[in-house]
Amino acid sequence: MSFFNSIFGNSENADAPKSNVNWIELTDIAQLMEIEAISNAKPVVIFKHSTRCSISRMALKQFEREYDLNETVDAYFLDLIANREVSNEIANKFSVYHESPQLILIKNGKAIYDVSHSDIDAVALKEKV
Template structure:
């Protein structure tokens, strides 16, 4: 997982989704469901790049993602982004390795 800390970095990553889908994981460091979702993502085997946004410290990036993708903010939240659009999302306890693996097959 590579952390996104700046809006410019997010916009470059968003543009890169034209060539390959990406995974975006928004999480809170103080939320149990975020930590549980993070553990699930560590089990995931995929070639897709996985980026993390920590909502407490990177609020501007989180807001830019919400505005750019037209997806309401949740935390934790996992998005598949393809061609600069969110094609799939899961929140809270729906972020499970098997669910994400299936979503990658269908939406990336």
């Protein structure tokens, strides 16, 4: 355990709340074709997260606590700092303006719902699914 972890705690702490989301990591542009195809049979959500932004972290944690759509929606998680080219292609392919944090719902190959920052809400998403 590092010195800082012993003083401030480890973010991987067993007492930390667990995510309710069965995330699929989005790291490759080719996965966007997969998402488009899957969305014809099942809704797909993409969460674009900036690991450098505290607002993004807060939106993610709140979303993860409220989320209960694992049986009906495939959820993809994009670390947009590590995968900027994927983030740019999402904006292009699904005709959405890039924001961070951002939640995008894809159905039948098209983005039908797109929110960012404090508008990211798992309950509102459930109404759109």
